[in-house]
Amino acid sequence: MSARTGVLEAARRLLTRDLRLAFRRPSELANPLVFFAVVTTLFPLSLSPLPSQLRDIAPGVLWVAALLSSLLALEALLKSDAEDGTLEQMVLSGQPVVALVAAKTLAHWLVGGLPLVVISPLAGLALGIAPHAMRVTAEGLLMGTLTLSFLGSVGAALTIGVRRSSVLLSLLVLPLAMPLLIFGARATDLAIAGEAAAGPLYLLGALLVFTATLAPFAAAAAVRISIE
């Protein structure tokens, strides 16, 4: 038998492949970001443009918008690979599905979640979040969006075989994402008030470690069920 490709090597190759595929279609990359900006604009228009009131709702708005826009992109995580049979080949390749799913999730976050974190200070400024609270907000979103991507990978894997799955996917993932929203918005809140936000950030970190270690196993099980 010839030497087999190592797990890490396989995961790395899958990651670069997914990134390359994503960058071939730049307009799709921009969609979640535009969605994020549009949703953030909805709130001042529907509630109030007064800076004092805007500041109260800003953390919640930022987090809800970020959750919704990364959720929007999740459907694409596995669907196209499942439709053209690539996913089946990956499962048959003999590599652990857990590693492959984790690599795909990471690639998805790099092109869908990380840009959100990068532009979040802009949206934050527009909502009147003080500049000194921006770092905490970005750190929180960094961990929150990554956690959501891992949670969402389970939902995406469960809905591979389902037509029009985006609403179902949201229904499955959003209740599970509520702790993220609670801790994330709280961290931003504390930072705006000038207090130490380490507590909620640590809790977000704990959720990230917990989800990132367990969710790929659930997602791998779901992938096997969906394509067998």
Place this chain on the structure above:
Amino acid sequence: MWTWIHKLGSPPHFYRIASVLTPWFGWTAAILIGTGLVWGLVYAPADYQQGDGFRILYVHAPSAWMSLFTYVVMAVAAGVGLIWRIKVAHAVAASCAPIGVAFTASALVTGAVWGQKMWGTWWEWDPRLTSELILLFLYFGYIALRAAYDDQQRADRASAVLALVGVVNVPIIHYSVVWWNSLHQVASVAKIGRPSIAPEMLIPLILMFFGFNILFGAVLFTRVRGEVLLRERNAEWIRTLVAKS
């Protein structure tokens, strides 16, 4: 012992056992809940703070407990079905979801009615009510995922994974909601002192708890029988069963 457990996995055997047990569970539940209700609603003394309003507790507390218990039963059954590929276990998990929705809805409605009397609003973002609401969403997600698949086996196994993910997350969601609320609570609601509850109030509550648990068993057996009949509708044993009756 093992053969007995093994036999439970066979649909005809399970169907027979469930048919025998259903009336026993049903009548026991009826007696317990009937006694508990009359005792709790008529004979138990009124609370010195809440007056007669506290009596809704006799339905609310057991419903809230059962809504969680049902989710755990559902997840355990789903896990058993997923790991050992037992069809009956999947039927049990599928039957749990609507019962869980009913218990959760009952806990929410009675909680809202109680809140209207005590807090003056129908809905308060109280941590227990809020996590109960999220639990309802989790049940809806489970049912929706199950309904989205045409293929029975795939629906079983996919929803089993979801139930397991959900059961791991339920405590996390609950405690994060409690934490969230402890920061936003303006006026703290006076809790009913748990240890100081009078025995004449406590005994009917215990009766109701046992009654609800056994009622769950009765409803579950009935639903599983229906589910098994539906899934095995082309099997030989059902034809002989129908021919006999």
